Amino acid sequence: MPGYKVHISGSFVAGILVLLGLVNIGLYVIDPEQVVALLVVCVLGGLFPDxxxxxxxxxxxxxxxxxxxxxxxxxxxFQWAAYLGVLAMLPGVSAHRGWTHTWWAMLLVPMPMLILPYYIYGHPLPTLLPYYVAFVTGYFSHLFLDREF
Known part of the structure; x- marks a missing residue:
């Protein structure tokens, strides 16, 4: 079972590959500050299942x-800090390798990054989608490295 260093490295590499792929097909234009934020979100996604x-x-x-x-x-x-706190508590109510190691959690856990800013603040979905994709990419790398597929 890979440790945290492997999951950090795996999610970082997966994030770079996805970004390069999206740049190559013209779906993403590189913004250095956003790239750093996306890679951080990707690594957090890679650590989340454990x-x-x-x-x-x-x-x-x-x-x-x-x-x-x-x-x-x-x-x-404060409202966003409260949402973050609630989401951070969710894994504490399950056993290890329970729901956090499922494909559906990979898609549902980061969903509030899309839904809450869209419905509460009216942010357009295209500006939020890169962060969702980054978290899912990191999460996928974790499940892939744990051989959950």
Whole structure:
């Protein structure tokens, strides 16, 4: 079973490959700041399935979530910080390699990144879709490396 370093590397490589593929077919224009954000989201997606167990990957994931929550609070986006907190608690209610290691969770877990900003703030879906794809790509790399398919 791969450890957190393999999952971080795998999700990073998968994210780069997807970005290069999308650039190659003309669906994405490189914006360096957004690329960094997308790769961070991709790595978080790659760590997410193992946050239901005590691991280094779990600690890294929650460290990233904590920094994001603190940034949201600093920016006075309290509602978003609350949504993030609820989503971060979900894996704590299941057994390891339970629902977090399923293909449907790979598609459903990042869905709030599309739905909430669209319905609450009216953000257009095309601006949100890259972050959803990045998280799903990282998540897919984790399931692939764990041989869940």
């Amino acid at each position: 946050i239901d167990t005590d691991s280094k990957g779990k600690r890294l994931f929650y460290s990233g979530m904590l920094m994001l929550a603190l940034a949201l609070i600093y920016l006075k986006h």
